[in-house]
Amino acid sequence: MKSSSTSSIILILILVLLNLYSINSTYLPECAEIINKYIGNSAPYVGIQMTMVDQSGLVTYARGRSLSCCQQYPDMIMGTMNYPAVFSNSTNCNGLNGADLVQPFHVTGVRSLFYDRGSFYFRSNGSVQVSLVEGQGQYSFNLTYCKDKILVGHTDSRSFVFHLSNVNWGSIGTETCGDAPRPPFPNPAAPSNKVSTTSTLQASWNEGSNYYSLWETTIQNTGGVIINNLVLASTMQLKDATTMWRMNTVSPGKYTPVDPSLGPNQSYKFSFIKVGHDYPIFTVAN
Known part of the structure; x- marks a missing residue:
C-alpha cells in the first residue's frame, strides 16, 4: 500500500512538472501573430512597457523603445535602449538625518535594466530573451498568454508582463515635479499635401x-x-x-x-x- 501511495505521489509530481514545462515551452500561435504585427512595421520602433514580479514580491517597471527589427535579424523585436527601470523597494530617497528610506517606485532610484540591445528581444515565434544587469540573471522563455497588445510569460522565479505599442515611451526619470502628464509619443500625423x-x-x-x-x-x-x-x-x-x-x-x-x-x-x-x-x-x- 505504501509503495502504491508513493508511486501515486511521484506520478502526480511528474505530471505537474510536465504541465509546467509544457506551459513554458509551447509556442502559442496567437502570441506569434501579435509579435509579427510589429516586426517589419513601417514605423521602425516599438514602444514597450514591461513589469516583472519575482518570488520575493519585488516589482520592477520599465519602459522604452525597441527596434522592429533589421536586415540582420528580420524575425526579432530587439531592444535599443537600456530601459531605465523603477523598483518597488527603492532606497535612493534620503530621509531624516540623511538615512535612506524605502520608497516604492521613486524616480530617483531609476537604474538601467539591460546591458545592451542584445539583452532583450522577442522572436517572431513567441520566444523571449531577457538578460538583466546587476546579476539578476538571464531568462529564456516562451509567452504563455497573449491578447491584443498584452503579452505574458514566466520562468520558475519570475513573471513578465509586456505591453506593445506603435508609439514610443519616454524614459523614466526625466519627469520632475510640476511636469504636465506626458503621453507616449504620438503616431506620425496623417500625410498633409502628400x-x-x-x-x-x-x-x-x-x-x-x-x-x-x-x-x-x-x-x-x-x-x-x-x-x-x-x-x-x-x-x-x-x-x-x-x-x-x-x-x-x-x-x-x-x-x-x-x-x-x-x-x-x-x-x-x-x-x-x-x-x-x-x-x-x-x-x-x-
Whole structure:
C-alpha cells in the first residue's frame, strides 16, 4: 500500500512538472501573430512597457523603445535602449538625518535594466530573451498568454508582463515635479499635401534646470509628383539658432530643406536639438 501511495505521489509530481514545462515551452500561435504585427512595421520602433514580479514580491517597471527589427535579424523585436527601470523597494530617497528610506517606485532610484540591445528581444515565434544587469540573471522563455497588445510569460522565479505599442515611451526619470502628464509619443500625423514627417529621439539630457533632446526627423514624399520649396512649421523651441542641421530657417518657427526638391517616394533627413523632451510636431506651411 505504501509503495502504491508513493508511486501515486511521484506520478502526480511528474505530471505537474510536465504541465509546467509544457506551459513554458509551447509556442502559442496567437502570441506569434501579435509579435509579427510589429516586426517589419513601417514605423521602425516599438514602444514597450514591461513589469516583472519575482518570488520575493519585488516589482520592477520599465519602459522604452525597441527596434522592429533589421536586415540582420528580420524575425526579432530587439531592444535599443537600456530601459531605465523603477523598483518597488527603492532606497535612493534620503530621509531624516540623511538615512535612506524605502520608497516604492521613486524616480530617483531609476537604474538601467539591460546591458545592451542584445539583452532583450522577442522572436517572431513567441520566444523571449531577457538578460538583466546587476546579476539578476538571464531568462529564456516562451509567452504563455497573449491578447491584443498584452503579452505574458514566466520562468520558475519570475513573471513578465509586456505591453506593445506603435508609439514610443519616454524614459523614466526625466519627469520632475510640476511636469504636465506626458503621453507616449504620438503616431506620425496623417500625410498633409502628400508629405509625412517622423521624428526619432536620439538622446536627452539636462543642463542645470534646462532639459534638451536631440532628434532626427525624416520627411517623406508620399505622393507621385516632385515637391519643390517645401516649408515646415513647428512651435518647438530650438536650443539655439545653430542646433538645426540640413534645414534653413525661413522665419521664426518655419523651416525648409537645404535641398529644395523632393521626388516621389523620396525621403529627406534633418536633425536638431530642442528645449524639452516632448515629441516635435511639424505641419506643412505651404
